[in-house]
Amino acid sequence: MADESTADASTPAPASASPASSRPTDPDFLSCVLQPPTPSSSRPDPDYVALRRFLLRRKPPSALNHRMEWRCNGKGYVAYRNFLLRRIEGGAASSSAHSTPGNSGRWFAGPSTSEVDSWSSIRDLIRSNSGVLSRTVSVSSKQSESERHVRFAEPAYSFVGMHCIFDNCKSSVTILKFGRANSDVLAYGSSEGSLTVCQVSHPPSVLQKLVGHSKDITDFDFSSNNQYLASCSMDKTVRVWEISKGTCIRVVYGISSQLCISFHPVNNNLLLVGNANREINAINFSTGRVVSKLTFDNAVTALDIDHTGQLIFAGDAQGYIYSISVNSHTGSLSRAHKNKSSKSKSSITTIQYRTFSLVARCSVLLSCAQDGNLYFFSIATNAQGYLTLICSLKLASTVQNIRASFCPLLSLEKGEFIVTGSGDSNVYFYDLARPKNSCVNKLQGHGSAVIGVAWNHGENLLASSDSDGTVIVWKRAKSN
Structure with missing residues (x-):
């Protein structure tokens, strides 16, 4: 996945792509993270989403370190997660306005640049997919520079x-x-x-x-x-x-x-x-x-x-x-x-x-x-x-x-x-x-x-x- 915007998400990355493969990992967790949405649809399979949420919630504390070290074609876990996130948001964009501080109570400002903060970001994604997102009346979807720093509204x-x-x-x-x-x-x-x-x-x-x-x-x-x-x-x-x-x-x-x-x-x-x-x-x-x-x-x-x-x-x-x-x-x-x-x-x-x-x-x-x-x-x-x-x-x-x-x-x-x-x-x-x-x-x-x-x-x-x-x-x- 040299370029996360053009990477082929239809093929799961091999386990050998991880430099930490010699260290003990949670196979269910890694296979769930790497499992992409079905290629024939812009929305993920419901069973895949449910399984992924379940495994994320029961992951061991050491999984954070494994995730920070994980690499696939030079890209880390955060880059791959954001790639999947854009596919999910792309499917919803046709039926709703862009999430902004003006029309949403919970919104994303774009890809994260910190892998240490990846758990909080994935938690937000889980909540968003669970229906926490709520819309308000808005006359504009433009964001100011200061608003882009805020990940989501309270x-x-x-x-x-x-x-x-x-x-x-x-x-x-x-x-x-x-x-x-x-x-x-x-x-x-x-x-x-x-x-x-x-x-x-x-x-x-x-x-x-x-x-x-x-x-x-x-x-x-x-x-x-x-x-x-x-x-x-x-x-x-x-x-x-x-x-x-x-x-x-x-x-x-x-x-x-x-x-x-x-x-x-x-x-x-x-x-x-x-x-x-x-x-x-x-x-x-x-x-x-x-x-x-x-x-x-x-x-x-x-x-x-x-x-x-x-x-x-x-x-x-x-x-x-x-x-x-x-x-x-x-x-x-x-x-x-x-x-x-x-x-x-x-x-x-x-x-x-x-x-x-x-x-x-x-x-x-x-x-x-x-x-x-x-x-x-x-x-x-x-x-x-x-x-x-x-x-x-x-x-x-x-x-x-x-x-x-x-x-x-x-x-x-x-x-x-x-x-x-x-x-x-x-x-x-x-x-x-x-x-x-x-x-x-x-x-x-x-x-x-x-x-x-x-x-x-x-x-x-x-x-x-x-x-x-x-x-x-x-x-x-x-x-x-």
């Missing part, structure tokens, strides 16, 4: 396609969220000031359109029972809505743009709101009165609260992240720590807390800045929320306030996966534990910059929104 973040689309907004959808502990209700706010509440189950439909804000919706949050929705806007107001009736039941007026909002997870009678006047206000939900406030150095642009309700994490317009202690009963606020994530002075667009991380083995925080920097912190809960930077990721800078989100904890492999929008109209998945080849998948389908992303409670649906007003709900593939 199977937990493979998608079968679009679940449904909402395109009733005529302006940019700036923020979207699923209801709490609810996999069916989705709400999104637009730059025209409207809030839309939908159900994504079959048939998908719009439940309510909440009209009252006169400028951009900057943020909103569901109450714990999904009965109420609190929103804030550039029109300097905070509004509370009763979703079932579609009516605004309370308006809280401010003196500056209200930029971020969250219900307290333990005491749902507390609303925490950050504004352009460099404040975080604790508002009594029942009365609409401000019960406590805390002043910072810059406008508070994003916030999130830990699961205990004792710590608030807030980002400002200059890239600082604050840890704030909050009293769950009285709503009193006190600053604990001020953390600078980088030397840049870019506004924080996303702050998201996670109770546990497989990488950090503790509570963690995700921060996304407008200049395209993502930061991943560990949280010292016994030190009032002190943050330690674990890693960072530089994306393309954008003028949009693009948001990011943690991905579900589905992989038992070591990694920290996040999803983010992008100015090139794609949804990207990254592994923060891979500094060089961090992109593991992407979804293509939007026609403009993707701004918001959000997972539902069941973590089987991902929603994304763009600057044209389109909301796409993607359905994640089932994983074994």
